[in-house]
Amino acid sequence: MRDTFRFPTTAAALGAVAVVVPLALTGCVAKDSAATTLAVTSTDTECNLDPTTAATGSVGFKVTNNGSKVTEFYVFEGSRVLGEVENIAPGVSGKLTVELVKPGTYEVACKPGMVGTGIRQTITVTGEEKTKNEAPADVEQAKKRYLAFVRQEVANLEAATVTFVDAIKRGDYDKARELFGPTRSYYERIEPVAESFSDLDPKIDMRWDDTADGTERFTGFHRIERYLWPPKADEIGDADGKVSPADAANAKKADTTEEIHKAADELLTNVRALKTEVDKPDFTFDTQLFVQGPKALIDEIAKTKVAGEEDRYSHTDLWDFAANVEGSQRLIGELQPIIKKRDPKLMETITKQFDEINAAIDKLREGTGYVSYDKVDEATRKALSAKIDALSATLSKVPAVVMSK
């Protein structure tokens, strides 16, 4: 042994780890973040896709090698490779998620034998152009804070639902009618996140319109609402905010005490399932959903509340209306420092427009709640609607501003 040199073993090892760990983390992406997954079947001569269309955003591919050669799969934007899976042996399948942010056609290729240009196919991507999913660090921080709020809201929703369901089971329908609006508020405040649970959201918040004229089971808040506020003759009609004749007929037939108790139990089960989901340590939601949330909540109002469609039996629409605004404002609150830093003028406009809407809603307060929406005249609805539309237009600028680095 000679020792003309000394090798700093520990330092070298630590150095290597210090280089490699950040390297690995930089390439970190969420597993299974894709909304749609295209099934790709690669054989020695074919490359089949099903379906061949997707919406802009994260697009998943599950590549199955049914051939006899080792295959590869590529997604191209022009000549640039956006994503690839290599080394897919026969009988094995590989998964890939690619951000296809621009609408248009993209070329994909299976490469049985791993050489050449591969068997090319095209896929069509439709929808709005999305910004890349990589959010600046401060947006990620804001998202974390908002996540805590979402969990708190769902916990409140559960507690309120327990009381609400209890009133129904006791047959205290006056109490239940009083609790209906406030209980729903917790749900409406976090609507974009709640709606991302594509299985639970319909069960909790479906309308008659989603039941295909009663062929699918009508569950959730609005089913109970229909029981608590049975459709009256003058409310039946085909216009928005009216109860359709089929709906009214179904109510007469199906809304028994027994059925409603069952619906109430199911509602609580589904709300609890929602709570379990959001309480999971790894629960997260799309950053796009977060930055587009303020506008999405306001658009909820324009879409369903202004016409009185959402709470057509109880006319408690103003509760939802106010909750959507509060939810939107809450999101803006989390994003405010970021917007202010990057576009202070925009933040001023947002604050001003929220103040105007809140002032308009305040005029419609009655006791601890709000006036029945069917008592709100057309002129007031129109004025509200105009303010909502103006705010929505302003909020549409938020995603681009906060996502710019």
Added chain:
Amino acid sequence: MPTFAAAEPTASLLTQLTGSSVIGLREGLETGIVVMILVAFLVKSDRRDALRYVWLGVGLALVILVAVFLGIQFGTSTIDSKYAELVAGVASLVAVAIVTYMLLWMSKAAAHLSGDLKAGLSDALATGPFAVFLLAFLAVGREGLETALLMAGYAESVSGGIVPLLGLLVGILVAVAITVGLYFGAVRINFTVFFTLTGTFLVFVAAGILAYGVRAMESYGWLDWLPGHGELAFHLTGYQLDSWYGSILAGIFNFRPDPTWLQVAAWLLYIAIVLPIFLRRQLGGRRAPAARPSDSPTPSESSPSPSQSPSPKGSTHA
């Protein structure tokens, strides 16, 4: 990003076995060959004491590989496959730089001390333990993220049948057998011949790794500023990359039948520059002991050469 799951087994079991074994063979050789040469150099020049830096590098690379694999397997995240390829590409280029540096340094030392080639080599290795460590680390770890993704895929595919995984293991075992066989073949031959042959072999291995790195850069879009990027130079039809010979040549020399122009250029340039320097020092060095290193500029020119700072020798070799 890519994780794998077993497909409906429409491919026959034999196809599944051989299909996965060629992947194991290629990956195994890619990982093992450089480490094997490094070990052979150290053993042949009586520097067994430096072997621990090789094992440290290999061990650390394996630990990181397994950690990344476990992170993917049990965490909620995975690694972007494009990014894994970029890391492999950059690591490959760094590995080539170290190989070149060590090879030329060793040959320079050998040329200087023509009377005692072994001693010169030993000194050259002695001054670069960090290079030995880093090369071993990169040889095993350069495709680490990609390998971790591959492992995660096979771990998932086990649920649909063990055959692909078995195939992978068979391939790795064959790669180990080839590597060990090459090692014992190499260490048996006469030292001077060994050094010339292995060094030449290493030049071709390094050229392949360089070409691999270039392709990775190209597909990531980092070489878009170069003319002809991404265009294939040729395509040998009929050559099977996923055959046994294709896997061995890909595993050792990173040979593929459809290289791009940039790959071909990088490969040719590397061989054209490094091989003559190495061979001239090797063969010429012994004939003309006074050969000056400044005759052939190399990346190691600015580094202190053993002849400028001679260290006492004699303790490890009599």
